[in-house]
Amino acid sequence: MPSFDTLPSADGLWTGLRSLDGQPCTIAVQDGRIAWTGAPDAMPAAHAGLPRHAGQGALVTPGLVDCHTHLVYGGQRANEFAMRLAGASYEEVAKAGGGIVSSVRATRAASEDELFASASARLRSLLAEGVCAIEVKSGYGLALEHERKQLRVARRLASAHGVTVRTTFLGAHALPPEFQGRSQDYIDLVCREMLPALHLEGLVDAVDVFCERIAFSLAETEQVFQAAQALGIPVKLHAEQLSDMGGAQLAARYGALSCDHIEHLSQEGVDAMAAAGTVAVLLPGAYYTLRDTQLPPIAALRAAGVPMAVSTDHNPGTSPALSLLLMANMACTLFRLTVPEAIAGITTHAARALGLQETHGSIAAGRPANFVLWDLNDAAELAYWFGQRPVRTVVRQGRIAEGSV
Numbered sequence: 001m002p003s004f005d006t007l008p009s010a011d012g013l014w015t016g017l018r019s020l021d022g023q024p025c026t027i028a029v030q031d032g033r034i035a036w037t038g039a040p041d042a043m044p045a046a047h048a049g050l051p052r053h054a055g056q057g058a059l060v061t062p063g064l065v066d067c068h069t070h071l072v073y074g075g076q077r078a079n080e081f082a083m084r085l086a087g088a089s090y091e092e093v094a095k096a097g098g099g100i101v102s103s104v105r106a107t108r109a110a111s112e113d114e115l116f117a118s119a120s121a122r123l124r125s126l127l128a129e130g131v132c133a134i135e136v137k138s139g140y141g142l143a144l145e146h147e148r149k150q151l152r153v154a155r156r157l158a159s160a161h162g163v164t165v166r167t168t169f170l171g172a173h174a175l176p177p178e179f180q181g182r183s184q185d186y187i188d189l190v191c192r193e194m195l196p197a198l199h200l201e202g203l204v205d206a207v208d209v210f211c212e213r214i215a216f217s218l219a220e221t222e223q224v225f226q227a228a229q230a231l232g233i234p235v236k237l238h239a240e241q242l243s244d245m246g247g248a249q250l251a252a253r254y255g256a257l258s259c260d261h262i263e264h265l266s267q268e269g270v271d272a273m274a275a276a277g278t279v280a281v282l283l284p285g286a287y288y289t290l291r292d293t294q295l296p297p298i299a300a301l302r303a304a305g306v307p308m309a310v311s312t313d314h315n316p317g318t319s320p321a322l323s324l325l326l327m328a329n330m331a332c333t334l335f336r337l338t339v340p341e342a343i344a345g346i347t348t349h350a351a352r353a354l355g356l357q358e359t360h361g362s363i364a365a366g367r368p369a370n371f372v373l374w375d376l377n378d379a380a381e382l383a384y385w386f387g388q389r390p391v392r393t394v395v396r397q398g399r400i401a402e403g404s405v
């Protein structure tokens, strides 16, 4: 793998492109940023002399944004897949000592370099498909040194692969085995020691909690949100995945960036999210893996104007998915999103779920150059094909990172 800094610069004039609405489009890149974009005949003369990259009719989209992943972990959990095939539920697997806690054992046992190597391999699949920004959560360490290890790996991924990474501290993902029966003690540790220390080290861009019967209560979630708020860190929530806990209303009160999963979200939750401007992050990979039958309330979210994002939720338990386009396809097929909704879900709305709406998720002057050229005729094909990678070229952080022209 060549180091990211040695990849060719994307500076120049990208011509012969077609935008999502089918119109001809040109992008001028200077010093790694988009200097101008628009219809070819409207281009200012100042850009005319730039060296050219011929798009040859390629469809162009913003760089994709994967806004919910647990990418850094040790081991894998194919054995649980087999258990579920034999009839066990996700909750039963967790109660039998599997689930999140089994990834915690493997993550604690892994060195930082080992975690970096395994996460890099997974990240490469996502990048090859056009991902230019990604969220990475902790939550498989559940002790200060191991949560730190995960978040440090996330930062290393950003510099090694030239990808924007937003780190999310998910210390309240599961109760670590050594705190069995002492949930409150663990939440105190998360709030008083782990979060402040990791924040001081610059490792925390957002804070998340798994609010669920098998994880943390509403009151425990609020305690973590208060700790985050006191440090000025934005929050998000694994909310209403297996049951309606009222987590979305709580998250909305704290101005959450997003509520994620939300299969069991109530109308009150939808309304609270709409009022707070909280993004709904849909995770069809987990829905599919768990053979869930409770659909997220798409029509209510749409009617209330809640922005909907779509993400892989990549994790070893419920969504070992490494294709964001497949998630877009599944969001359409399983959740009945329209194709434009699915595309917004993996670009603009996903960027907003990470607080990156000013820099990522759309193609506009002044932003870092992140865009993807596709070998597709029609924008609808982005969500139509699955199991192939119709990428021609990825421009990531101002460099030609995948493919060529």
Ligand code: NIG
Binding pocket: 070, 099, 100, 103, 210, 238, 241, 286, 313, 315, 316, 317, 318, 319
């Ligand atoms: O997003 N819901 C909680 N957390 C993960 C699953 C983690 C695991 O099973 O390892 C999720 O689905």
Ligand code: FE
Binding pocket: 068, 070, 238, 313, 315
């Ligand atoms: Fe998750």
